[in-house]
Amino acid sequence: MTALDYPGDLLGFGDDLTGPERAKLAVLRAYLEEHVRPVLPERWEAGENLADFRAPLAALHLLDDPALFATDGEPRPLYRGFVTLELCRLDLGLSITYGGQVNMFRTLVHAGGSPEQIAAWDAGILDFSFTGCFALTEPDHGSDVAGGLATRARRTADGWMLDGAKRWIGNATISDNIVVIAREDGGERVLAFVVPSDAPGVQRSVIVHKGATRLVHNADITLDGVVVREGRRLPRIVSFADINRAFRRLRATIVWSSAGMQLGAYRAALDHAQRREQFGRPIAGFQLIQDKLVQITANIAQTLALAVRTTTHPIEDDVSPSLLKRIAADRLRESVALAREVMGGDGLLLDHDAIRFFSDSEAVYTFEGTREMNTLIVGRALTGHSAFPR
Known part of the structure; x- marks a missing residue:
C-alpha cells in the first residue's frame, strides 16, 4: 500500500488522522498513482475531462464507509480535508470533478433542501447516479x-x-x-x-x-x-445569506486545495532535483535549488496550518474567508512558480507535472473572488470604509 507522507506538516496534523482514515487515504493515493497519474499529460493537453473516473472514485467509498463515520454519521471534517488535499496533490481538475459533486452539490442540497428532497437524492449524490x-x-x-x-x-x-x-x-x-x-x-x-x-x-x-x-x-x-x-x-x-450559510462548512476547501497543489508541485520539483545532474552532480545539492525547495515547504506548512484550523474551528463570519483565500492563493502562486523554476526548461513540459500546477494556480487565484475583490472585502472590515466603486 502507498505510504502517506506530507512534507511541510511540521505540526503533525496528519498524525491526528485515525487508523481507518489513514488506510482510506492510502487506498485513494494508490489508486490515483496507478490509474490517473499516467494519463494526465495527454488528457490535460487534449482538454479532456475526467468524468470517467467518477464511478471508480465513488466505488472507493471515501465518504460513505461506516468505518469513517463520526458520532454524527458523517466522516470527520479533518479527514474530508485530507481527501481534498490528496486529490489536489495529483490534479486540481480531478478534485473539482469529484468534490463539485460530493461537496458543493451535496452541501447545497443538504443546506437548502427539504427532508424529502435530501432523502430522495442523497444516496444518488454519493454514488454519482444523481449528479x-x-x-x-x-x-x-x-x-x-x-x-x-x-x-x-x-x-x-x-x-x-x-x-x-x-x-x-x-x-x-x-x-x-x-x-x-x-x-x-x-x-x-x-x-x-x-x-x-x-x-x-x-x-x-x-x-x-x-x-x-x-x-x-x-x-x-x-x-x-x-x-x-x-x-x-x-x-x-x-x-x-442562505447561500453563504450553505457554504460555510466548505470555506476551508480552497485552503486544502492550495495545500494539496503545493504538495504536488513540491513532489515534482524534488524528484526532478534528485534526478537532474548539472556540473557532475544532482542539482538537489545546490544552494539555490535547496532554497526554493525549503520555501515551498514553508509555504505548505503555513497553508496546511490554516486549512486544519479552519476545519476544526469553522469560521462563521463572511470576512475571514476572503483573507484566507488571499493567503492561500498567494502561497500557492509562489510555490508553483518556484517548483517550475527548479526544473528549468523541463518545467515547461507536462511530463514533469509542474506546469499543470503552475497553470491551474491561476484558476485558484481567480475563482471564489479575485485577489483584488477579497482585498476590498477585508479592507472594508478593517477600516469601516468601503473602497468598492459607487
Whole structure:
C-alpha cells in the first residue's frame, strides 16, 4: 500500500488522522498513482475531462464507509480535508470533478433542501447516479453577482419559469442537474432550483481555449423559458445569506486545495532535483535549488496550518474567508512558480507535472473572488470604509 507522507506538516496534523482514515487515504493515493497519474499529460493537453473516473472514485467509498463515520454519521471534517488535499496533490481538475459533486452539490442540497428532497437524492449524490453542479456566476457578473444577479425566476401556475445565462460553470456538461440561482421576478428573494440539464430551454456549451483547469469542462449555460416544478426548488434558500450559510462548512476547501497543489508541485520539483545532474552532480545539492525547495515547504506548512484550523474551528463570519483565500492563493502562486523554476526548461513540459500546477494556480487565484475583490472585502472590515466603486 502507498505510504502517506506530507512534507511541510511540521505540526503533525496528519498524525491526528485515525487508523481507518489513514488506510482510506492510502487506498485513494494508490489508486490515483496507478490509474490517473499516467494519463494526465495527454488528457490535460487534449482538454479532456475526467468524468470517467467518477464511478471508480465513488466505488472507493471515501465518504460513505461506516468505518469513517463520526458520532454524527458523517466522516470527520479533518479527514474530508485530507481527501481534498490528496486529490489536489495529483490534479486540481480531478478534485473539482469529484468534490463539485460530493461537496458543493451535496452541501447545497443538504443546506437548502427539504427532508424529502435530501432523502430522495442523497444516496444518488454519493454514488454519482444523481449528479449536479452549481450555477451562480453569469457572463456579466462574477465577483459582483450578489448585486447584479440577472437570471430571473417567474412564478407560474405549475411551478417556475427561468430565463438567463450562467458562465464558468464547472462540471455542467457532465451533470444531470444544475442548481440554478435566480432572483424572483418582481421580488427580492434569491432562489435555488435543481434543474434537469436536459430540460427544454437549457443549452450548455463548453468554454474552449482555456489555459487552466483544462481537465474540467467549464460551460456557458443559457436558460430560455425553462419550466421547473416547485418540487425542484430548494425551499431553505431564499437569499444570498442562505447561500453563504450553505457554504460555510466548505470555506476551508480552497485552503486544502492550495495545500494539496503545493504538495504536488513540491513532489515534482524534488524528484526532478534528485534526478537532474548539472556540473557532475544532482542539482538537489545546490544552494539555490535547496532554497526554493525549503520555501515551498514553508509555504505548505503555513497553508496546511490554516486549512486544519479552519476545519476544526469553522469560521462563521463572511470576512475571514476572503483573507484566507488571499493567503492561500498567494502561497500557492509562489510555490508553483518556484517548483517550475527548479526544473528549468523541463518545467515547461507536462511530463514533469509542474506546469499543470503552475497553470491551474491561476484558476485558484481567480475563482471564489479575485485577489483584488477579497482585498476590498477585508479592507472594508478593517477600516469601516468601503473602497468598492459607487
